[in-house]
Amino acid sequence: MNRSLLTLSFCFTFLLLSAQDRITGKPFATRSEVIARHGMAATSHPLATQVALEIMKGGGNAIDAAIAANATLGLVEPTGNGIGGDLFAIVWDAKTKQLYGLNASGRSPQSLTLDYFKDKGYTSIPPHGPLPVSVPGCVDGWLELHGKFGSLPMQEVLQPAIDYATEGFPVTELVAWYMDRSAPILSKFPGFAETYMPNGHTPRKGEIFKNPGLANTLSQIAAKGRAGFYEGPIAATIAKYMLENGGFLTMDDLKNHHSEWxxxxxxxxxxxxxxxxxxxxxxxxxxxxxxxxxxxxxxxxxxxxxxxxxxxxxxxxxxxxxxxxxxxxxxxxxxxxxxxxxxxxxxxxxxxxxxxxxxxxxxxxxxxxxxxIYLTVADEEGNMVSLIQSNYRGMGSGMTPPGLGFILQDRGELFTLEEGHFNTYEPGKRPFHTIxxxxxxxxxxxxxxxxxxxxxxxxxxxxxxxxxxxxxxxxxxxxxxxxxxxxxxxxxxxxxxxxxxxxxxxxxxxxxxxxxxxxxxxxxxxxxxxxxxxxxxxxxxxxxxxxxxxxxxxxxxxxx
Missing domain, CATH: 3.60.20.40 (Gamma-glutamyltranspeptidase, small (S) subunit)
Known part of the structure; x- marks a missing residue:
């Protein structure tokens, strides 16, 4: 290599290395923190973060904002969460100056027994389909959080997610990639393609995606509270769908569910x-x-x-x-x-x-x-929420009740079928949880x-x-x-x-x-x-x- 080419090569290499280095010399890339006085939200999707800020600027507190952000994430990031899944939260309450914990995880169906799995020759609970489905605890978790700490009406809290579900939103690159990976596995289950593949494929990066079924479900929750999800038409649709597709979750399982502080x-x-x-x-x-x-x-x-x-x-x-x-x-x-x-x-x-x-x-x-998904929100009064929510295995079981706009979780997969283990499957039991x-x-x-x-x-x-x-x-x-x-x-x-x-x-x-x-x-x-x-x-x-x-x-x- 002649001297001029060698010099050019060296300079180009130096520029590349300089572009990759941080000012402080760390071997990994990072950026500055966001700093503010009145409130802060950090979520896994920009639209959800903006919703949380809008709620707080509109008079809501951190708990209202966290619920609103979670509802939005269930729409815009269905690859990680949704109202078919479970929720856990830790809340710092500025008034009492103490932490509160909420376990909003659902239980296994009462009519499904360990003997069923053994009689069918299962050595483990399958990851998809009707058998790993447990009661979705997320919505009850929202209502418990709201009832104890919320300030705005639930209609206002859920309205941003309802609007996005109705009007549509552009799908981000990472979510589009995960949805495309999920489709070959989950599209065989009734309701999935109708909800998440409206044009014959999952939405691509930048494509506008609407979910009118979820908009209606969230509207029912906003209007009727807990009964809007765990009783009435939505619960009946879930139970009927599960029965018709080899599942065990019933209206009684849904009605009897409760979160635990x-x-x-x-x-x-x-x-x-x-x-x-x-x-x-x-x-x-x-x-x-x-x-x-x-x-x-x-x-x-x-x-x-x-x-x-x-x-x-x-x-x-x-x-x-x-x-x-x-x-x-x-x-x-x-x-x-x-x-x-x-x-x-x-x-x-x-x-x-x-x-x-x-x-x-x-x-x-x-x-x-x-x-x-994980999110955290803090407000001007000093309240802070640490909230995590999931369907497990990304989008969940694949079981997608018609017209409701969400997938039921497959958290029951984490039970063991080994008798005598602390986490052995039993009816009405909460599985080991990762979130x-x-x-x-x-x-x-x-x-x-x-x-x-x-x-x-x-x-x-x-x-x-x-x-x-x-x-x-x-x-x-x-x-x-x-x-x-x-x-x-x-x-x-x-x-x-x-x-x-x-x-x-x-x-x-x-x-x-x-x-x-x-x-x-x-x-x-x-x-x-x-x-x-x-x-x-x-x-x-x-x-x-x-x-x-x-x-x-x-x-x-x-x-x-």
Whole structure:
């Protein structure tokens, strides 16, 4: 190569590298946080974020705005949520200065038994079709939240979603891609194509999509409240559809459903209280992991340290063995949550970690006596909501009752058919749940409302966010944009145990020296696109809100 070409090549390479570098020299791309005084919303879709802001500017509070945003997300992002699914929330109430937890997950049909699965030769509950369908808890969750904390009439709260469903909206790139992937699997179920493939295909990027059936369903909920969904014509349509298509969900199952207000649980991590909801969700796995990690000087190790990532993965393995065995519906089991999230229990489990070698298997501890959307909203009065909602497996079971505009969830797949397990299928039981909201307080005051989507990635992601914020001093946006790991292939809630150490997926942005060091410690490394979750967060500091929404999704943080 002659000198001029060599110089040109060098300059071009320098420009490329310069364009990729951040001003602060980090090896991953991020952007500034959104900062505002009066209110903040961070959701996985810009239209939903704007709806939340409109509700608050129109006199509503953070709870009204969160419900409005969730209703909009069920329309514009049906690949992750909808009113056929379940909901969990943590609310900081500015008046009482305390946290409230809501478990709005649905129960299995009363007429479906474990014997049915055994007689039919099932070894696990199928992921799609009528059998994994459980009662959709989302709508009851909205009404519980609204009844306790809401300020605007429900008609005003749901009107933006009704308008978008009636008038249509342009589908975003990521949602269009996921819908296209779902269609070959779900279009065989009655009602799916009529609702989501009106032109013979799922809507493409930028195409206007309308959902008049959902507009009508939301209008019924706005006008009649709980009875508009769990009783009357909508409930009858669901029950009739299920009966005609081999399902078991009945009008009585819907009518008898109720959400449950629960006490959030916490652990203190280096002076910050990290809050999760108790089982049937998996939130306490994050607390167990943090308790194990707290004994190590993570800050001194640094984000780019293979020692830190090794400890994180091993702590995850320990927590997930307990998750696989013990996390289930507390109405059917005695689950010693206080012991599982105690420092003493972490002290017992921590010595099992070999700092130089990846564990291939761990036993669950000895106890003494599941694509998703996440959103968070904060208002001028200081109320903050951390809300997560999902159908499971993206769009859900595929079961789409005619004319209603939504798909029923397939959360029942997460039951096990193994007799004697905490999470064994039983009628009227809530399955193990993957979706978890989170919250951080400092000295009894709200600090960060956050969450991260993505099945078993969620507690792992919660821990990585907390460590990024507290140990590594990252900003709110930076903490979400930093590359993540996802350990998988082991410790499933259906009773499957880890026998080979599982596999470690590492996002782009990690230096190869870290990857090589982890391989040397015995970790099996996989490269994968996508299984790293989707993060939103709001921080409250010195009277100002900071908002963050990561670039892995279509989301937006915005305030005023």
């Amino acid at each position: 629960v006490e959030p649980v916490s652990t203190n991590y280096r002076g910050y209280d990290i809050w999760e909801l108790p089982p049937n969700g998996q939130g306490i796995a994050a607390l167990q992991m943090l308790n194990i990690l707290e004994a190590y000087d993570i800050a001194a190790m640094g984000f780019d340290s293979p020692e830190y990532w090794h400890l994180l993965v091993e702590a995850k393995k320990l927590a997930f063995e307990d998750r696989a065995k013990f996390y289930a519906d507390p109405a059917f089991n005695e689950i010693p949550v206080d012991w599982l999230i105690s420092k003493a229990y972490a002290d017992e489990r921590r010595p099992l970690i070999n700092p130089d070698r990846a564990g291939r298997s761990y036993e669950p501890g000895q106890l003494k006596d599941g694509d998703t 978890i909201p989170a919250f951080i307080t400092k000295d009894g005051e709200p600090y960060v409302s956050f969450g991260l989507m993505g099945g078993a990635m969620q507690p792992q992601g919660h821990v990585q966010i907390v460590v990024n914020l507290i140990d590594f001093g990252m900003g709110l946006q930076e903490a979400g944009d930093a590359p993540r790991i996802n350990h998988g292939g082991s410790s499933q809630p259906t009773g499957e145990e880890m026998t080979d150490g599982g596999y470690l997926q590492m996002e782009s942005g990690f230096d190869y020296e870290i990857i090589r060091a982890l391989m040397y410690k015995g970790h099996q490394i996989q490269y994968a696109l996508g299984p790293y979750g989707g993060y939103q967060a709001i921080m409250y500091k010195d009277g100002v809100y900071y908002g963050a929404s990561e670039s892995r999704k279509d989301g937006q943080a915005a305030g005023w």
